[in-house]
Amino acid sequence: METAAKTESTHPVPSSFETSPAQYRHWKLEIDGEVARLQMAVREDEPLVPGYVLKLNSYDLGVDIELCDAVQRLRFEHPEVRTVVVGSGRDRIFCAGANIHMLAQSTHGFKVNFCKYTNETRNSIEDACRNSNQRYLAAVSGPCAGGGYELAMACDEIILIDDGSSTVALPEVPLLGVLPGTGGLTRLVDKRKVRRDRADIFSTLAEGIRGKRAVEWRLVDQIAPRSRFAQAVSDRARKLAQEASAANGSAPGPQTGITLEPLAPTVEGDTVSYRFVTLHIDRAHRTAHLTLRGPGSDQAVRSADELHALASRGELWALRAFRELDDALCRLRFHEATIGLVMVSTRGSQSDVLAADAALYAQRNHWLGREVLLAMARVLRRMDMTAKSFFAVADPESCYAGSMLELLLAADRSYVLDSEEVKFATDVLNAGSLLAANGQTRLALRSHDRPERVSEVLARGEKGPISATEADALGLCTVLADDLDFDDTLRLAVEERVSLSPDALTGMEQNLRFPGPDLSEGKIFGRLSAWQNWIFIRENATGPLGALTCYGRPERPSFDWRRT
């Protein structure tokens, strides 16, 4: 396909995943008391890379990085906001979805990571709806297709303008021969409870559905004519804000927001250095080394005020360190396609981590404590969903305690040095504050062979540091090796791992990381990784006469009719 022409460029795209409202090119964020308005007005001529025009409020990664930032800042910087109205700043168009020409010119890997990232942004919206006491309302003032409708579906409610022509639509199947890339089909039936036969019709109807039928089919919650649309949106936004305010507030303490300061890592050669995170790329071995350092002794705050003050100074370790980890994961995904294995290590004082975790957990009912915990959980989920192998390495300097132990639990394997000096520690954050996408703790996912072990591990953790041999008995070590074997064992494991098919590994890891029951969020990623990615590379989508290839071109697609 002609598209692969733009393969990995020498300079990374995007150069950074950080932005702020003052720098937004495509969104406008306005706060009016309890109601925020997030207006999408994509600048056509400012795509992330040259080669396509962002017409009709279509988006690319650059647009979504801003949305992701806005959602995050709404939580931390504007905790007073109870309703976020997601609307369009363009006349007679809501959003036409992901830019098709951008997808057509992107590499497969970029497409997949783009879909994953945008889906994580939508999940973060749903996380705010579910857990942050912020309601999202999609004000669909014009045609809303594909990713545009998926964005609307990520919101709690959708109001659609009833002008006789504006529709909501998922035209991917009939128009492009692919699937909606950010969980549209799953959200349609799982979240919005659209009857599955109707969902079948809807998903094959390129032009979409408008007006009353859109309400009848549960595709939207409400319709309003143009003359009353703005009023209907603002009425509903106020109503949702009232409901949210009445629902459950924040515990006493400062209710004003904190500023998310820039991370601004330094990049030197193949090393990206943050305050608490270091990412080093070893290209020769297609391996990355990701190190997370623990906090100092200054994190044991005793009140919401102290927590707020610490965070306001940009010194709250949990928030800073996990934001850095998030940024490093995005870089790994988008900048380091050929890196297949990430060696995870931790450094620091276990007692300081446990103290920091405990202090944070004590403020879980205060908005800031809650938001920090939710943010940490989202970062760990980003790690779970990253298509790289993760091997955690535990040595005498390691610091796998509490929240930092989650990195070991998230990893595909853990290599532990059999030494008196290697210790592990658990705390309350391992017991349900940092859930994976399927609603399980990582301890439970690690112990699914013997579920009773979850409480054993936690009970043992309460008594103090866990030795390597005990950890092995409790199922925390994949490989326990003494100092004579350790280095060689690790070397062989790494060399073997990076020799295996990257595609097979991605599929295998995603199959194995989430044993047991599943939730919508997990399903979406699973299906995205499997079906969408498969369809993307089939001739019927991206072959010379595939539907995605032919879209907008003079030729019409031609299919290989054999079903698999």
Place this chain on the structure above:
Amino acid sequence: MTVELFEKIPNNVNLSADKRLQRALEQWLPNYISWWKEMGPDQFQESDVYLRTAISVETDGWAHFDYVRMPEYRWGIFLEPAVAGRTIGFGDHYGQPAWQEVPGEYRNTLRRIIVTQGDTEPASVEQQRMLGHTAPSLYDLRNLFQVNVEEGRHLWAMVYLLHSYFGKDGREEAEAMLERRSGDRDKPRILGAFNEPVKSWLDFYMFTMFTDRDGKFQLCALSESGFDPLSRTCKFMLTEEAHHMFVGETGVDRVVQRACELMKETGSDDPEAVIKAGGIPLDMVQRHLHLWFSLSEDLFGGEISSNAAEFFAAGLKGRYKEDSYSEHSGLNQFYEMPVPSEGGKIVMTQVPLRNAMNEVLRDGYVADCQRAVDKWNRTIERQLGDRGAAFKLSLPSRRFHRHIGIYGMNSDNYFDPSGNPISKGEFESNRSKWLPTETDRVYLQQIMRGVTEPGKIAGWIAPPARGINSRPFEFEYVRHLPA
């Protein structure tokens, strides 16, 4: 509804034996009549109008003249007679037998094409519904109503397709066409130009000249369609559309002629002199020409269009006179067009022909419009001689005052009437020079007073060269006018 009623509907689609069509019409017809009474010509529903009615597709049948009250007009359903063995004339299905039933693969696309075309028909009736009160003569009043009833019939033609070939969805779309209203903020018509008010008779002539001419080109392109019933329906509609464009083309011509006469009478080139004499000065005509030509160009769609490519590839919508081309796949060919690019420059760009089909159709349209403008300019020359050279009318560049596509102002593209890129500020400061102004509107409203005496005509327009159906201009084309 009784069988007799169906029998009164002129048709060549075997309506009396078509149970499915009968059922659909049974629902739709009463709503259509209510719509006509509510949104059709204001207050003239009881008048007798000397109208042409199509009662068959034979040469003597499609133009039957008589007095009729509009709600009793015999709207009918006519398709051009079928051509045995017709094949698809372009696109990927070239040479295959034309479809007599809707191919499932293209059902939704075809429905959208038909609904978009159909929606324009009642829209124009709505846009023009107040004009009856200010007609310059009974001849013009009759022409207005003729246009109106035939737009009604064109709606029937599209509704017939929806009813006969698109099942329940089609019936719902047919209902929806009676629910939308031109210019209504909440239930607007689908296309922009059909929501613009037709405020004066000058607008009406411009509309029938430029906007109905878009209709002609769309119908020509659709009459090439591989879906045979659509093709045959559009072919028959074209015979009626010709009269609408005649009304517009000669209407503007008569306004121009009158302006020239007044310039001669007053001996002044000053537009104000024409205004003082009660006429419409040529610069005002030019401003309206700018407006309606540009609005109508938008109706062709984007210059570079994936829809256009899809419609052509699928064999749904061809080119104007597809037969005149030697190659019908449209593949591996390019169309060169000027495309605005960075830094305000315009760069000649090769666009794959299929994606440029809207522009190809627009080319034919622009040439056709130019022919009419040339004719108006000959009238100016005839009237004013050399003195007329300074008053020649002209089509603006197709980049001027566009709302969609690569030249659209929605993408912050502004051009002067010659097509030179300008800033938004320059455009706005020249707006009153280039486009109709509020002063124009007030003035036109002021001079437009209905003239209802047979043989008389308003002072701002010249009488027509001849009457309708060989009747004289003095003929009482409309009787029983509202008090």
